[in-house]
Amino acid sequence: MTDFPRAGVIGNPISHSLSPKLHGHWLRRYGINGSYDALQVTEDGLERTLRSLPAQGYVGVNVTLPHKVAVLQIADQLTDRATLIGAANTLTFKDDGRIFADNTDGYGFLENLRQGAPGWDAKTGPAVVFGAGGAARAVLVSLIEAGVPEIILTNRTRPKAESLRADFGARIRIVDWVQAGSVLSDAATVVNTTSLGMKGGQEFRVPLDGLRSGTVVTDIVYTPLRTKFLDAAAEKGCVTVDGLGMLLHQGVPGFERWFGKRPEVDDDLRRVVLS
Ligand code: ATR
Known part of the structure; x- marks a missing residue:
């Protein structure tokens, strides 16, 4: 367990994801003591990994291909939007370990x-x-x-x-x-x-x-x-x-939920993510 909030993105493959640059920039910009990692997870290991994350200090994760549909079966609570779309991209871990799934696309x-x-x-x-x-x-x-x-x-x-x-x-x-x-x-x-x-x-x-x-x-x-x-x-x-x-705006609700600050999407962020 860490003494700072952790978040990340799960997918397979994951090296191409721009989310670590996006959230990393916001963490630095707002001086937040937190982390955001890229987590490569196979379909077989998805549920086990998700259930293990809260004990490691994770407060939530973004979800990318190929897991956006599969996480709906694992989550304990879904927003109406995630249900309608049939996929989730933003998971938040509640204090009791339950998984709340939303779609912010x-x-x-x-x-x-x-x-x-x-x-x-x-x-x-x-x-x-x-x-x-x-x-x-x-x-x-x-x-x-x-x-x-x-x-x-x-x-x-x-x-x-x-x-x-x-x-x-x-x-x-x-x-x-x-x-x-x-x-x-x-x-x-x-x-x-x-x-x-x-x-x-x-x-x-x-x-x-x-x-x-x-x-x-x-x-x-x-x-x-x-x-x-x-x-x-x-x-x-x-x-x-x-x-x-x-892509930049879909990250805003998750960052706000996990780190308590509503981040800005501006030209500076676009430059960082594209660099
Ligand atoms: P995503 O989750 O990014 O929307 P997807 O579910 O695979 O990806 O959907 C890809 C979309 O691009 C579909 O609308 C697909 O059309 P089909 O339903 O006919 O497959 C469309 N698409 C992909 N390649 C295409 C092509 N060569 N010509 C026309 N449409 C194409």
């Missing part, structure tokens, strides 16, 4: 848009969302919570989009992937939640002709920081917000 997504596109409001108009994987679930839940009037959802594999509509309700309209370009003129907000455009992978190619200037466009991909999709949207006069801020 949607919070990170909304805060990133609010900070990156001042005045942005989900209620302004429909949102077009590309993709229907795990990240899309968090984005949809948060857009619905924030009062978006309609979500136009498109995914290469249409049945996955249909299953999200079945989970999240009538405010979702599905369009075929090949027709997605044609609905962009309806959008106040456009989100890429697919992995397309990521460094080393396939490009995200959608005809952006219909995009109206002033539309807020964001990409959850942040390697590279400026994806070709964002650059093309900026050329159309859209307000573009890169995906790094979603």
Whole structure:
């Protein structure tokens, strides 16, 4: 047991995670006597490791791939948001050792848009969302919570989009992937939640002709920081917000719960995390 609070991130692999840089910066910046470690944990060892952490001084952990869904079965208490999304990324250990699971990805997504596109409001108009994987679930839940009037959802594999509509309700309209370009003129907000455009992978190619200037466009991909999709949207006069801020903001609620200080997301932090 340590005499300072410990937190960390569990995943497999874990060496690529930016969370230690993020939380490490906040600990130094606020002069907090605490630590944040990267913990590589296999699926077999997940429950045993989680149950052993509180006795070692851990107050909570972030969870990344491949454990975000599996931790729901282990946690003793879930937020509604984690249940709806079907995954958790932030665990807090209660004094009695019980595990409280939350999902802050949607919070990170909304805060990133609010900070990156001042005045942005989900209620302004429909949102077009590309993709229907795990990240899309968090984005949809948060857009619905924030009062978006309609979500136009498109995914290469249409049945996955249909299953999200079945989970999240009538405010979702599905369009075929090949027709997605044609609905962009309806959008106040456009989100890429697919992995397309990521460094080393396939490009995200959608005809952006219909995009109206002033539309807020964001990409959850942040390697590279400026994806070709964002650059093309900026050329159309859209307000573009890169995906790094979603990662930075999703860390805020956990840090506040574990270390008692609500941390800032600013340019200094972006520089440190990217260095
Ligand atoms: P995450 O948890 O990051 O959302 P995921 O659950 O694997 O990851 O989802 C990946 C998303 O990217 C899916 O919407 C996927 O589309 P499919 O459901 O059709 O697989 C989308 N995606 C990945 N590669 C793609 C590609 N080459 N073309 C179109 N969509 C792609």
